[in-house]
Amino acid sequence: MKADLEAPPVSREVEASAIQCREVCRSYGKLKVLSNLNLTVPQGHIYGLLGPSGCGKTTLLKCIVGTLKICRGHISVLGKPPAFPGHEVPGKMVGYMPQDLALYNEFTISDTLTFFGRIHGLSSKETRARMDFLVDFLDLPQKTKLVRNLSGGQKRRVSLGAALLQNPQLLILDEPTVGVDPVLRAKIWQHLVEIVKTGKVSVIITTHYIEEARQANVVGLMRNGRLLAEGEPETLMKHHSAATLEKAFLQLCETFDQVGSKHSAFPQGQQGVVLENSQSFESSRDESHPILGVGPGPIDMLPKYSADWKVRARHVMPKWRNIAALMIKTMKRMKRMPGSLCFQFLLPVIQISLMCLCIGGDPKGIQVAVVNNETSSDSFSKSLLSFLDNSSIQQVNLTHTEAFAGAYNGEYWGVIGFGKNFTSFLTKRMVKRLVTKEEVDGGSVHVWLDLTNRQVALMLQKKLADAFEEFIQFKLGSQSYMVSFPIKFEEPIYGSLNSDFTTFVTPGAVLSITFYLAVGLTALSFVIERKEGLMDRCWVAGVSSLETILAHLISQLFVISVQVVLLLILMLLVFKNPNEGSLVLVVALIVLQGITGISFGLVISSAIDDEQNANQAALGIFYPNLIVSGMLYTHAHTHTPTPTDTNTLPHTLPHTHSHTHTDTHTLPHTLPHTHSHIHTPNSIK
C-alpha cells in the first residue's frame, strides 16, 4: 500500500517499533478502561504485558488488533493503524490468540489449522508442513481429534497453533500459557525467544505468571488502565532494588497508589478501572508517560496516513478466498452435526405436516341432536336429513327436552328441529303463491347452534345449507329454483368452492416458518460465534464483516433451498395443496422470505449479545409475522380490483339476470325464512 506521509518525517522510534500506542483511551459506556495509555513494542522484541485482572490488558490487545475502536489517541501496528485500507493488520501479518479459546468445537485440529491456513492464503502443502511442525512442537494429540474432545490445556495449545500458523510478523498472545504444564510453558517461551531472534518477528504477550515474563525483552506494567512502567525486566528490578519482577511490580503499584491518592483518590471498590468522573492523577504531572521507560514522542509527531481510492476500494471488496473458507467451514460443521442438519432440513416439513394434519380440515363426528316430530317414513324431514354429510355430522335422535338438555351440557353442537307438519307445510310453501305465517314456520328447519366454536358452527351452517339444496334438487329437479336460495355462488375467481381451511392457511404458514427459522438460525449462529470470540478471531485473521455476511447468506440459502424443495414436495404431492400460479414465483417468494429472515436475524445479532435474548427477539417477531402473512383476518384487509375483476363481471352478470327473472315467484316464499329463525326452543310444533 502506498502511504503518503503528510506530517514531519517519522521518528526512528516509530519506524523501529512494531506497536506504538499513544494516549490511548477506551471506555465501555461510562467505564473508562484505558486512560491515556502509552506503550511501545520494539521491533523484534518480546513484550510482556503484566497487570492485575481487570486492568485492561485484553481491552488494549483488542484495540491493537482493531476489533475494538479507541475513543481517543493513536495506535500504529507494523507501521500503520489497524484496519487501515490495504494494511494486513488485521490479516496475515498478525497472529492473534485471544483469551477465549475461540475454536470451532466440531472441527478437528487439522480442520482448525486448515481453515486459518485458507484464510491466510497458504497453499495446502504449506499448511500441512506448518501443521506437522505445530502438532509436534505444541505436543498436540492426533490431528484428527475433535476440538470438542480435547482437554482445556490442549485446546489452548491448538489456539496458540492457529496464531503461529502463518509465521506472522507480529504475535499477539493473550495468556497463552494458562493451563499449560511448566515444561511446555518453557518450550513456548523458548520458541518465542527463537522466532524474535531474526529481528523480523515481534511478540506481545500477557500473562498472570509475572516471573515467566522475565524472559521477555521488555515488560510493561499496567494498572488501572494505564502503563506504570515499561522497560527491560532487569532494569526495572534494579531500579526498584527488587529481587523479583513481582516485587518490582508491587513497589510500583504502591508508588502509583501514593501519588494517585494525593491527587485523585479512585473511588472505593473500583479497583482496576478509572471512572470517567474521577480526577485522574495525571492532572498534576505528565502521567501519560510511564514512570520508567522509553518516553514516547508527542502524538502530533506521529505520521498521518492516507490511501488512494483504488486501495480503499480493494480493501472494501469482499475476497472470494475468505468467503469460500467460511463456507467450507459452515459445510464442514454441518457435516459434523448431521442430526442438527437433518433437523434444520426437516423442521419446516414437520411443522407443515402437523399443521396440515391437525389444523383446518373439516371437523369430523360433530354430534348434533335431531328433534323430529314427523313420524312418517317418507317425510321430507327424513329425506332432508339423509342428505346431511354423515362423515362430519353425527345425528342423534332425541326428544325436545333431551336435545336441549344435552346441548346446554355441551354434548351436542346444535339442535335441528322439524315440526310435525313439516312435509305438508313445506309442500304448501313450494306450490302456493301466498302462505300463512304458520305455514312458513312449520315448513322451516329450525336450528339452534352452539356458537362457542365459530369454526364448527360455520361448518354446520354450510352442511345444512348444502343438504337443503341437494334435497330440493332431489325433490323438485328443474323446478328447484322455486325454493332455492336466490344467491348462486359461481365458480370462484381464485380458489375453489370447496377448499378447506388448510389450503388457505398453508402458504402463510410456509412463509412464516421459513422466515422464522432463518431469523432464529442467523441470529443464534452470529451471537454464539461472537460470544465465543470466533468472529473476532476471524476478523483479526483478515475476514471482513461483509465476507462473513455473504458466506452466511450463501450457506443459509443452501439450507433454505433444501427446505423449500422438501416443503413443496410435501405440500403439492403429499397433502395435495393446489397451486394455480407459477411454481417459479412460489419458490422465489419463499426464498425471498428466507433472505428477509436472514437480514432480520443479522439485525438481532448486531443488537443483542446473548443467545437467550436473541431467541426471545426471534420469537417476538413470529406473531407479528403470522398476522402480516395473511393467515389471520385483520381489519386492514382490502381488495383492490384488478383488470381481471372487471373482465369477469360481464360473464357472471347475465347468469344473475336470468335467475332474477324466474326467482320472482320464490322470493316471497324464501325471504320469510329469516324471520322464522326468531323462535324459542319451544317453537317446533
Ligand SMILES: Nc1ncnc2c1ncn2[C@@H]1O[C@H](COP(=O)(O)OP(=O)(O)OP(=O)(O)O)[C@@H](O)[C@H]1O
Ligand atoms: N464488553 C465489555 N463491556 C463492559 N465492560 C467490559 C467489557 N469487556 C471488559 N470490560 C471491563 O473492562 C475492564 C477491563 O477488562 P479486560 O478484559 O481488558 O481486563 P484484563 O486486564 O484483560 O483482565 P484479565 O487479566 O482478568 O483477563 C474490566 O473491568 C471489565 O469488567
